[in-house]
Amino acid sequence: MKINIDRLLSDIKEYAEYGKNDQGGVTRPSFSQADHEVRARFIKELEDMDLKVTIDGAANIWGRHKGNGKKQGSIVIGSHLDSVPNGGKYDGPLGVLMAKEIIKTLIENNVILDHDLEIVSFTAEESNDFNLSTFGSRSFVGRLKIEMLKDVFDSTGARLSDELINAGGGLDKFPMMKEMGKDKRAFIELHIEQGQRLESKNISMAVINRVVGTYRSKVRVIGQSNHSGTTMMEHRKDALTAVAEMILEVERHCQESGSSVVGTVGKLTVFPNAANIIPGQVDFIYEVRGETEEGIQHKVNVIQGAWEEIARKRKVDIQHQVFLDQKPVVLDEDIVHILQSTAQEMEEPLMTFSSMAIHDAAHMAMITKSAMVFVKSIDGKSHCPEEYSLPKDIEKAGTLILQGIMNIDRELT
Secondary structure, three states: OOOOHHHHHHHHHHHOOOOEOOOOOEOOOOOOHHHHHHHHHHHHHHHHOOOEEEEOOOOOEEEEEOOOOOOOOEEEEEEEOOOOOOEOOOOOHHHHHHHHHHHHHHHHOOOOOOOEEEEEEEOOOOOOOOOOOOHHHHHHOOOOOHHHHOOOEOOOOOEHHHHHHHOOOOHHHHHHHHHHHOOEEEEEEEEEOOOOHHHHHOOOEEEEEEEOEEEEEEEEEEOOOEEOOOOOHHHOOOHHHHHHHHHHHHHHHHOOOOOOOEEEEEEEEEEOOOOOEEOOEEEEEEEEEEOOHHHHHHHHHHHHHHHHHHHHHHOOEEEEEEEEEEOOEEOOHHHHHHHHHHHHHHOOOOEEEEEOOOOHHHHHOOOOEEEEEEEOOHHHOOOOOOOOOOHHHHHHHHHHHHHHHHHHHHHOO
């Protein structure tokens, strides 16, 4: 039994029309007009499949296909439908639409599982104007509380609580999510790799056994603004040149041999940002990701020690504000093993490694057995219009999950 790859590819193409832009990409942030339109289509399609549709407090969309009732609870497959600005058509939607295709395939082949089977599309997985990425899954598992969200606004002044209501959710519906979470027996998320590990080995798919941790802070470097012509070089306290050295220290330490840690500095804001004024202040976002909490913290300590020396040398001040310190997540060994065994049954090669990006599966691991499947990305491209996975690779990954779900259904109580 295999998925209908042509039907799936048609779905992917049609869903990419929602938020399609002039650059050939997809811009579909959660709560945008394009997001509301794609939500309406998705809900209608679930209803047409006779699934029981539920929209929870975080506006996550759930569709439930009943099993035979021999075993309690549900196996869940899904991902997200929102996109980054000018993103591609696979990141997120591939996982959701594959889940829909798998349920269709089971229905067409008259296969009824012992567990119920659910599809989910999580709200606002991508970074967004509310600064709450993986919002839907974090809310569902209780990591985001009502009191934390009452007074959250985006840059236009829109209130998150109002946007949730417009999308069918609402803070008043948050308590129901705790009850919903109690019957989830397993969660599997399909995603494009967003890297080149699979492509470098010419292997179609991987099972993910761990999601890296992420440390992220807002950094402000304060120097002194002054006239660019009359202030001699030895008298300057240039915040931007200090930041340039700081960025290179991040790169240098994360490039060390044997390091599994990656570091990035992005989103720089320079003040006053004028051609004839020495920059007196620079704000930026600093991020470190790694497979172990110890490895992340060691790298952060080493880098910040180097920054202190730069600050003394260049006579600037450095301020830090940590706003994300997410620990690495080990995914479920049982589900990973079942998926590995399923690939062996299929006689398909399979890699097993960590995800260097955060996904909804990492949060779902708090309440249920959670794992991921990656499909090969051509040139490792993602978050851009050029992201692409070959149909043959997608079909193999879909078949792995389809067959894997039936094996999970048999083995789970």
